[in-house]
Amino acid sequence: MLRIGVGKVQPREAEFPEHGRADFPWGHEMHMIDLAGTCRHIVRDWATSMLKLLGKPTSINVRKVLWLGEELALQIDHAPMQAPGDAESLRRLNPNGLVPVLIDGTAVLWESNTICRYLAARQRRHDLLPAEPLARARVEQWMDWQATDLNSAWRPAFMALVRHSPAFQDAAVIDHSVAAWNRLMTVLDAQLATTGAFVTGADLTLADIVLGLSANRWRMTPMARPALPAVDAWIARLETRPGYRAHAGNGIP
Numbered sequence: 001m002l003r004i005g006v007g008k009v010q011p012r013e014a015e016f017p018e019h020g021r022a023d024f025p026w027g028h029e030m031h032m033i034d035l036a037g038t039c040r041h042i043v044r045d046w047a048t049s050m051l052k053l054l055g056k057p058t059s060i061n062v063r064k065v066l067w068l069g070e071e072l073a074l075q076i077d078h079a080p081m082q083a084p085g086d087a088e089s090l091r092r093l094n095p096n097g098l099v100p101v102l103i104d105g106t107a108v109l110w111e112s113n114t115i116c117r118y119l120a121a122r123q124r125r126h127d128l129l130p131a132e133p134l135a136r137a138r139v140e141q142w143m144d145w146q147a148t149d150l151n152s153a154w155r156p157a158f159m160a161l162v163r164h165s166p167a168f169q170d171a172a173v174i175d176h177s178v179a180a181w182n183r184l185m186t187v188l189d190a191q192l193a194t195t196g197a198f199v200t201g202a203d204l205t206l207a208d209i210v211l212g213l214s215a216n217r218w219r220m221t222p223m224a225r226p227a228l229p230a231v232d233a234w235i236a237r238l239e240t241r242p243g244y245r246a247h248a249g250n251g252i253p
C-alpha cells in the first residue's frame with residue numbers, strides 16, 4: 001500500500017507549447033511512501049493540475065479574476081510574481097510582460113477581461129456571461145467600454161493623484177483626466193439608474209465585476225467627484241458579495 005502526500009516545491013520550470021519554457025514560482029510535489037517507510041517522490045505535472053493565476057493581488061486587473069474566482073467557487077492557485085527574476089519568466093508567458101496571466105493546464109491566457117469571459121464560459125455560468133447573443137453583447141459592450149474608454153480616461157489622474165508618478169505631473173492633463181473620468185462615471189450612473197440593480201439588468205454579470213473594480217478606484221482617488229447616487233446604490237449591492245469585499249472594495253484603489 002502506498003500513502004500519498006502533497007507538498008510544494010519552488011521554483012519549477014515548465015514547458016508550454018506556444019510559449020516555450022518558463023520558470024514558475026511554485027509547483028507541486030507528490031510524495032509516495034511505501035509500507036517499508038521508504039519515501040519516493042514523483043513531481044506531479046503541475047501544468048495539468050489546477051488553475052494558476054499570476055499577478056500581484058493589488059493589481060486592479062488581477063483583482064477582477066480573483067473576485068470572479070469567488071463567484072465561480074473556483075480553486076485558483078495564485079502567485080504574486082513579485083520575486084526578482086519573475087519579469088523574464090512572465091514575458092515568456094505574456095509578451096507584454098503584464099499581469100494577470102491565467103494558466104489552465106498547458107493553456108496560457110492574458111488580458112483580464114478575456115480571462116473573465118473564459119472562466120465564466122468554462123464554468124457554463126450564463127448568468128455572468130449570457131449565451132443568448134444580444135444579452136451577451138450587452139455585457140461585453142460594458143466590458144469593452146471599461147477596458148477602452150474608461151481606462152483611458154482615468155490613467156493620468158490616477159497615476160498623478162494616487163501613484164504620484166513623476167511622469168504624470170502636468171496639471172492640465174490631470175484636470176482633463178479627472179473631468180473625463182467623472183463624465184464617464186455619470187454615463188455609468190445613468191445606466192444604473194435605468195436598471196435599478198446591476199449594469200445590464202436585474203442580475204450580476206461580468207460587466208459588474210470589471211466595472212466594480214473601476215468604480216472602487218474612482219471612489220478612492222483623492223479628487224473632486226460629482227454625487228452619483230445610482231453608482232453608490234450599486235456599490236452597496238456589490239458590497240453584499242464576499243468576492244467584492246475581499247478583492248475589490250478592500251481598501252486598495
Ligand SMILES: N[C@@H](CCC(=O)N[C@@H](CS)C(=O)NCC(=O)O)C(=O)O
Nearest residue numbers: 059060061097098099100111112113
Ligand atoms: N489590458 C491588460 C492590462 C494589464 C496591466 O496593465 N496590468 C498591470 C497591473 S494592473 C501590470 O501588469 N503592471 C505591471 C506590474 O504590475 O508589474 C489587462 O486587462 O489584463
